[in-house]
Amino acid sequence: MGTGTENILLDITGLSKHFGGLRALDEVDISCRQGETLGIIGPNGAGKTTVFNVVTGFSRPTSGDIRFGGSKITQKTAAQICRLGISRTFQGVRLFREMTVWENVWLGQNCQAKYLNPLFWSRGVNEAALRADVEALLNEFQIFAKKDAKARELSFGDMRRLEICRALATKPKLLLLDEPASGLTPVETTRLIDDLRKLSDAGLTIILIEHDMHVALGLSDRIVVLNFGQLLAQGTPTEVRHNPAVIEAYLGKSAEAVNA
Amino acid sequence: MAYWYTVISLMCINTILAWSVYSSFMTGTVSLGQAGFFAIGAFASASLTAIYGWHIVPATMMGAVAAAIVGLAIAIPTLRLKGLYLTIATVAFVEVIRVVFHNIKYGRDGEFAIDASSADARQMPWIGPDGPLGFRHIIYLTEHHITPGEYAMWLVLLVIAFGVYFWVLERSRLGFAMRAVEEDEIAAQGVGLSHNFLKVFAFAIGAAIAGVAGSLYAHLLTFITGDDFNIPLTVMMLAYVVIGGGQTFWGPILGALIFTLLPEIARETKEFRLELFGIAMLATMVFRQHGLITRDMVRRAETRIKTAFTGRNTIGPDEPGAPAPNPTKK
Numbered sequence: 001m002g003t004g005t006e007n008i009l010l011d012i013t014g015l016s017k018h019f020g021g022l023r024a025l026d027e028v029d030i031s032c033r034q035g036e037t038l039g040i041i042g043p044n045g046a047g048k049t050t051v052f053n054v055v056t057g058f059s060r061p062t063s064g065d066i067r068f069g070g071s072k073i074t075q076k077t078a079a080q081i082c083r084l085g086i087s088r089t090f091q092g093v094r095l096f097r098e099m100t101v102w103e104n105v106w107l108g109q110n111c112q113a114k115y116l117n118p119l120f121w122s123r124g125v126n127e128a129a130l131r132a133d134v135e136a137l138l139n140e141f142q143i144f145a146k147k148d149a150k151a152r153e154l155s156f157g158d159m160r161r162l163e164i165c166r167a168l169a170t171k172p173k174l175l176l177l178d179e180p181a182s183g184l185t186p187v188e189t190t191r192l193i194d195d196l197r198k199l200s201d202a203g204l205t206i207i208l209i210e211h212d213m214h215v216a217l218g219l220s221d222r223i224v225v226l227n228f229g230q231l232l233a234q235g236t237p238t239e240v241r242h243n244p245a246v247i248e249a250y251l252g253k254s255a256e257a258v259n260a
Numbered sequence: 261m262a263y264w265y266t267v268i269s270l271m272c273i274n275t276i277l278a279w280s281v282y283s284s285f286m287t288g289t290v291s292l293g294q295a296g297f298f299a300i301g302a303f304a305s306a307s308l309t310a311i312y313g314w315h316i317v318p319a320t321m322m323g324a325v326a327a328a329i330v331g332l333a334i335a336i337p338t339l340r341l342k343g344l345y346l347t348i349a350t351v352a353f354v355e356v357i358r359v360v361f362h363n364i365k366y367g368r369d370g371e372f373a374i375d376a377s378s379a380d381a382r383q384m385p386w387i388g389p390d391g392p393l394g395f396r397h398i399i400y401l402t403e404h405h406i407t408p409g410e411y412a413m414w415l416v417l418l419v420i421a422f423g424v425y426f427w428v429l430e431r432s433r434l435g436f437a438m439r440a441v442e443e444d445e446i447a448a449q450g451v452g453l454s455h456n457f458l459k460v461f462a463f464a465i466g467a468a469i470a471g472v473a474g475s476l477y478a479h480l481l482t483f484i485t486g487d488d489f490n491i492p493l494t495v496m497m498l499a500y501v502v503i504g505g506g507q508t509f510w511g512p513i514l515g516a517l518i519f520t521l522l523p524e525i526a527r528e529t530k531e532f533r534l535e536l537f538g539i540a541m542l543a544t545m546v547f548r549q550h551g552l553i554t555r556d557m558v559r560r561a562e563t564r565i566k567t568a569f570t571g572r573n574t575i576g577p578d579e580p581g582a583p584a585p586n587p588t589k590k
């Protein structure tokens with residue numbers, strides 16, 4: 001402990017978010033190191049999605065500080081934060097449903113393409129290279145065959161993967177995934193775990209909210225446990241798994257199942 | 261013949277107006293304020309040509325700029341609100357503009373009469389908006405000997421130019437970014453698109469386009485009053501887009517053409533113009549939510565045209581000696 005502060009990518013300190021009387025987040029400190037996969041777990045309504053919303057600028061914190069790569073991003077807009085290198089997916093998948101799979105990912109590149117530079121075409125950016133990138137991403141996530149289908153015609157699992165593809169197309173330094181495995185079949189979940197491992201091995205920093213304990217404990221280097229808007233525990237998956245407070249508050253009766 | 265030239269000119273003006281609605285429609289903003297921008301363009305450019313003797317081209321540009329500036333002034337505070345509030349604000353704006361132009365008077369005495377035998381010859385006609393009497397004697401076209409046929413031709417060229425703008429826009433990243441904002445503002449922000457900027461930009465461009473149409477209209481009719489630019493007109497412009505189809509720029513053309521031509525061809529329908537609009541709107545809502553021309557139709561037509569052009573003179577991939585198809589090409 002104490003060391004490693006030099007390569008902290010995301011640093012959240014004293015973060016609070018109140019909705020009227022409800023303290024969705026209450027003085028939470030979370031930090032995420034460069035290259036690690038951080039899991040956020042906690043029961044329903046614990047404030048996990050709220051952390052993402054505040055970090056990505058979709059909602060303003062009541063108080064607290066968020067630093068990304070050393071600079072403060074607390075007051076920035078969602079679009080600015082994305083362009084700085086934080087990309088996210090949404091708990092309820094949000095795609096451009098009337099657009100094709102290919103167009104969804106292509107749009108994800110808009111922040112690198114500087115789409116407003118000479119108004120229509122992006123000077124200094126190689127469109128052909130960007131198109132090749134789109135295809136590489138679609139291939140990597142095995143939805144290339146469906147590139148001309150409308151996003152709304154996809155199966156739920158494909159939608160989730162497409163959303164991750166689109167988030168990656170922004171070339172993020174930090175990827176935030178809000179329950180990427182929920183609603184997936186076991187086969188799809190296994191495939192997702194493989195895909196996320198590959199991303200992590202390639203050096204991407206990932207923060208992952210997950211209900212599925214196998215996914216969360218299996219993928220994360222470190223886990224943060226939230227409960228009623230407060231930080232309950234944090235540590236390695238093994239530490240968290242054996243933390244009595246966590247077992248009590250979150251895992252409950254299923255603790256045996258997890259430890260088994 | 262001159263009559264049909266006027267009809268063609270009106271078709272062009274209505275198409276441009278429909279596109280002015282379509283511009284902000286692309287970002288999911290429904291504007292009912294286009295009649296206001298239309299009026300600003302009309303009065304501003306007619307003032308420049310009639311009172312100050314400007315050439316019609318820079319005058320039209322200034323009309324567009326004036327409309328765009330007012331458009332920005334309206335869009336920046338209101339677009340942050342949810343769609344409906346903007347729509348209501350734009351309706352109010354049309355009323356304000358109408359009342360302003362109904363009461364405003366500025367200009368100069370005319371130096372000459374159009375027709376020496378008319379009463380105006382002795383009265384020295386007022387050049388400029390004259391309150392409820394309106395802005396008369398916008399005689400740029402006759403002064404410069406531009407025939408109705410020539411004017412119609414220029415307008416057709418202008419329509420083609422705007423068409424090219426939208427054609428390019430719809431295929432550009434900027435156009436897709438606007439569509440993304442229309443489909444899901446939150447997801448659009450999530451991929452780094454500045455939704456407010458895109459909405460304001462599209463709205464201001466739409467206002468400028470309406471301003472251009474205003475100039476063309478004022479010079480075609482030679483006489484405008486504030487009351488010409490009313491709420492039924494603004495609703496009609498929206499109807500062109502809704503009925504013709506708001507997914508591509510082809511839809512508004514069709515909407516504008518149908519509703520300009522129909523009253524001319526079938527004169528009996530002229531009286532029921534508004535009723536016909538209402539019925540057509542309702543029918544569209546019920547049977548074709550995306551209007552007559554949808555994006556899928558356009559895409560299918562495009563691929564058909566592409567294959568018709570390329571299918572014949574390229575060698576099929578199965579034939580021996582044919583180059584391998586490039587898998588990375590979309």
Ligand SMILES: Nc1ncnc2c1ncn2[C@@H]1O[C@H](COP(=O)(O)OP(=O)(O)OP(=O)(O)O)[C@@H](O)[C@H]1O
Pocket residue numbers: 019022024042043044045046047048049050051091
């Ligand atoms: N915009 C909002 N307005 C009011 N209350 C909200 C808002 N967003 C979230 N909340 C409340 O804040 C609390 C935390 O919500 P949050 O969505 O962060 O939970 P979560 O941990 O993501 O839960 P889940 O596992 O169900 O996704 C909940 O009680 C929720 O009802």
Ligand SMILES: [Mg+2]
Pocket residue numbers: 048049050091
């Ligand atoms: Mg959540």
